[in-house]
Amino acid sequence: MAVRTIRVIGDEILYKECKPVKEMTQRVEELIEDMFETMYENNGVGLAAPQVGILKQIVVIDVDDGNQYVLINPEIIEEEGSQTGQEGCLSVPGKAGIVTRPQKVKVKALDENMEEFVLEGEDLLARAICHECAHLHGQLYVSLVEGELMDTTEEVEE
Ligand code: NI
Secondary structure, rough: OOOOOOOOOOOOOHOOOOOOOOOOOOHHHHHHHHHHHHHOOEEEEEEEEEHHOOOEEEEEOOOOOOOOOOEEEEEEEEEOOOOEEEEEEOOOEEEEEEEEEEOOOEEEEOOOOEEEEEEEEEEEHHHHHHHHHHHOEEEEEEEEEEEEEOOOOOEEEE
């Protein structure tokens, strides 16, 4: 396992469309392990593969609910309600902004065994799912910020 370098805003890889994962390989397994390690090292609650320079549709999330979520080729299939709150991103260090997201989402994805599952998330988990899935389509939360980006010292980073 290794902590990988996080790409930051301005890096063109963050604005590209990621490719679906076709099969689980040792490389992909290692990537997922490294993504968790990189996320924890940086006190994040989520990380998407393009943030470590890999254009694959892979997301890891840990919002401290006792689960480590791996979403491969995720697709949000339902959204409900809305929540407005502060959001940050490991690729936008030292900043945070107010973003409105669905209160609840359902996402369909493949797990590490390439088996399909549906995950339902509310509150922070819903926010993290939306934020990370957007990374896979080259979108950063900064384009959704209401008002100004603020300086921050830490808080939630995705
Ligand atoms: Ni992010």
